[in-house]
Amino acid sequence: MKRKESIKAELLDRAVQRMLEGKAPFEDSAQADAGAESGLQPLLETASRVRILIRARAPLPDFVAGVERRLLKQKQIRPPIPVRRKSPVSVGVRWGRHRTAALISIFTVVVIIGSGLGAASVSAQALPGDALYPVKRGFEEISLTFSFSTTGDVQLLADFADRRLAEVEEVIAQSRGSDFLPSLEYYEETLGRLDTAIKALTSDSGYAQLKNLQTRFARYAYVLSALRDRVPEQARPALDLAIEHSRKSKEAVEKIRQDRDSEFVPRDEEKSFTKESVSNESGPSSTKTLETNPETTIPKPLHTPEPTSTSEFTVSPTPSETPESTKTPKPSKTQKPTDAPKPSKTPKPIDIPKPVKTPKPVETLIPSSIPDTSSAAAATKIK
Amino acid sequence: MIESPLIEPSDAILVTRARNGNTDSFGFLYRRYADSVYRYLFVRLGETKEAEELTADVFFRSYQALETYREKGRPFSTFLYKVAKDVLIDHFRRKKPDIGVSIPEPALESLWPFDEHDARDEQIRDLRRAMDEIPSNYREVIILRIILAMPASVVANWMNMTEGATRVVLHRALTALRGRLQEAM
Numbered sequence: 001m002k003r004k005e006s007i008k009a010e011l012l013d014r015a016v017q018r019m020l021e022g023k024a025p026f027e028d029s030a031q032a033d034a035g036a037e038s039g040l041q042p043l044l045e046t047a048s049r050v051r052i053l054i055r056a057r058a059p060l061p062d063f064v065a066g067v068e069r070r071l072l073k074q075k076q077i078r079p080p081i082p083v084r085r086k087s088p089v090s091v092g093v094r095w096g097r098h099r100t101a102a103l104i105s106i107f108t109v110v111v112i113i114g115s116g117l118g119a120a121s122v123s124a125q126a127l128p129g130d131a132l133y134p135v136k137r138g139f140e141e142i143s144l145t146f147s148f149s150t151t152g153d154v155q156l157l158a159d160f161a162d163r164r165l166a167e168v169e170e171v172i173a174q175s176r177g178s179d180f181l182p183s184l185e186y187y188e189e190t191l192g193r194l195d196t197a198i199k200a201l202t203s204d205s206g207y208a209q210l211k212n213l214q215t216r217f218a219r220y221a222y223v224l225s226a227l228r229d230r231v232p233e234q235a236r237p238a239l240d241l242a243i244e245h246s247r248k249s250k251e252a253v254e255k256i257r258q259d260r261d262s263e264f265v266p267r268d269e270e271k272s273f274t275k276e277s278v279s280n281e282s283g284p285s286s287t288k289t290l291e292t293n294p295e296t297t298i299p300k301p302l303h304t305p306e307p308t309s310t311s312e313f314t315v316s317p318t319p320s321e322t323p324e325s326t327k328t329p330k331p332s333k334t335q336k337p338t339d340a341p342k343p344s345k346t347p348k349p350i351d352i353p354k355p356v357k358t359p360k361p362v363e364t365l366i367p368s369s370i371p372d373t374s375s376a377a378a379a380t381k382i383k
Numbered sequence: 384m385i386e387s388p389l390i391e392p393s394d395a396i397l398v399t400r401a402r403n404g405n406t407d408s409f410g411f412l413y414r415r416y417a418d419s420v421y422r423y424l425f426v427r428l429g430e431t432k433e434a435e436e437l438t439a440d441v442f443f444r445s446y447q448a449l450e451t452y453r454e455k456g457r458p459f460s461t462f463l464y465k466v467a468k469d470v471l472i473d474h475f476r477r478k479k480p481d482i483g484v485s486i487p488e489p490a491l492e493s494l495w496p497f498d499e500h501d502a503r504d505e506q507i508r509d510l511r512r513a514m515d516e517i518p519s520n521y522r523e524v525i526i527l528r529i530i531l532a533m534p535a536s537v538v539a540n541w542m543n544m545t546e547g548a549t550r551v552v553l554h555r556a557l558t559a560l561r562g563r564l565q566e567a568m
Contacts, residue, residue, distance in 0.1 A: 006547060009554035013528075013535055016553070020532045043557040046564065050529050053507050056422035057431075059438065064417050067439045071413055071446065072406050185396055192399030241392060241400075248403060 008038045015044055019051075104138060127167055128183040150200045154209055157194040158216060164190045165220055172230050181235060184242050191220075195249050198256070210257050217250035394459035402449055409449070413442050416460060420467055423531055427471055437474055441467045457536060464537045513563035521556030528553055 015025035015035060025044050026032035035041060126132040140160055147153050164187035171180040198213065224243045231239055392400075392411070400408035420441055425434040445466045452462045514522055520542070527538045528549075539549040 005554065006551055009547075009550035012554050012557070013550040016528065017535070020529075042561055043554070046557050046561040047525075047529050049506075049564075050510065050525060050560070053504075053510050054530050056426050056530060058418055059421035059425075059435065060431075063435050063438075064414075064421075067417065067442060068410055068413055070439070071442055072410055185393060188392075188396050189399065192396070192403070195399075195403050238392065245400060245403075245405075248400075248405060252403065 008040065011035055011038055012040050012043055015040060016047055019044065019048065104134075106142070127171055128186055150197060150202065151209065153197045154194065154201060154213070157190060157197050158209075158213060161187065161190045161194050161216070161220070165223060169223065169227065172227055180231065181238055184238055188242055188245055191245055191249055195252060198249075198253060201256075210253050210260075214250055214253045214257070217246050217253060221246040221250065398449065398452065398459055401446070409446055412459065416463055417442070419460075419531060419533070420463060423464065423467055423533070424471065426526060426531070428474075433474070437467075437470050441470050444470065458534060460534055461536050461540060464533065465540060468541060509564060509567045513560055513567060516563050517556065517559045520552060521559055524549065524552045524556050525560065 011031075011034060018027070019025050026035050035044075124136065126136045140156075140163075144153065144156050147156055164183065167183045168180055168187050171183045194213075198210075201209075221243050224239060224246060228236060228239055228243075392408075394412065394415075397408040397412050401412065417438065421434055421438045424437045424441070425431070428434050428437070441463065445463055448466065452459070514525070517525075523542065524538060527533045527541060528535065533541075535546050535549060538553075539546040542549060542552070544552070
């Protein structure tokens, strides 16, 4: 009896929901028959009568606009987003969060392998809306589940963002009209997760990824801008928002890098470098340092920091800091051994002209943020 | 911007952007929900000024608390109405500390048309009488689900029930209301 009532109640609620959305109460004739059989029609009429005759007062337009203006000024008073350090507990939480997706994906994998198909290759080309697309996303979630560092998360999410962008491009290339909007939403969702992961970066090795990410975000904005002319006009605002999101992500990374760079300044002052050499970042003094004292630039193996901490130096903001890397880094700035990624996982610095004949350690010790010209000059001089 | 359901970003996307400091996105969410949150508060308070103040408070608090919001399959509106409920409880606590955390019943007068001509309408009077006669939890579910068009999950949260139980109460409430209306005819 109770079960019968709850079935009726569910049917009624579904019909009410459709009515509230301005649709017909029943999706098809079968549902309408079921509704009539359950005696729902009179109840829906009553609900409709209530809806027509009774209404709640709407807010005044001036009030709505006034609050919106105040809300838009909120940027200044919003508290900073807390930086979360990964702990074993958070790994457990992560597993909990992705457990359902992971279990579904594992099940799917078993089924696909069982039927003799290579699951990964089958779903790799799937696009949003395709039957295999959830499988593809499921594989991604699994790989994310097995990443146990924020640095790893960021790397994976950045790769996923690349894929989402490629999907947007592919759907647009197939001229599916406004059908690309779901793929655009997936792109933005992934970008949002990546933004959050970046904010959680705390280790120096993680900071080493920032320049790469900045370049990626700039490319995303560029690619999306190039797609603008190929989508229907009414869908362009959505694309514009995604472009803006990409730019904001780039700006956010830029800011983190700047903040990180500024953290280095007092540390330099503590060392033997003069204030002039710090303030005159890319000026002659820094070049001179490299030129006149190459010994400090190219560390002897004994003074070479462990590979785990090399990434710290790839984000050094000034050329004058390059010699600094030969000295033992301050414990506070040095990545803890437990957080340190394995040497093989050390992110490669990008856009750095590598001196051909320089011993290996030097390649990773050259700050990645040196303007290209000066690093090239420095590299030449070292050579 | 062209306002079309096709191109309007979802709540989840807007929340993500707002979390990244994009206040415009939160403005979008505000425009989407300001009306329903205001109505929701107005039926509880029955007074324009208070409803306006608390509506603003709900959105300011939600913005500040956005970082704590986790989707977990629940819509953003559930989070928003939860904040609205907290704001209401705080409001009544401040006003009458002795009432604890309970919130008074909806102010039914605020729900009826303000036009004098409409108020004399026979149908409206019958409906009002019928609404007065049904149990308070039935009245509540009709106001929340039918008049304020809140999602079932929000109604369930408000009434401290499961969604299934809320649906059953709605079914019973509409049956009871229909019975009363038929008696009046």
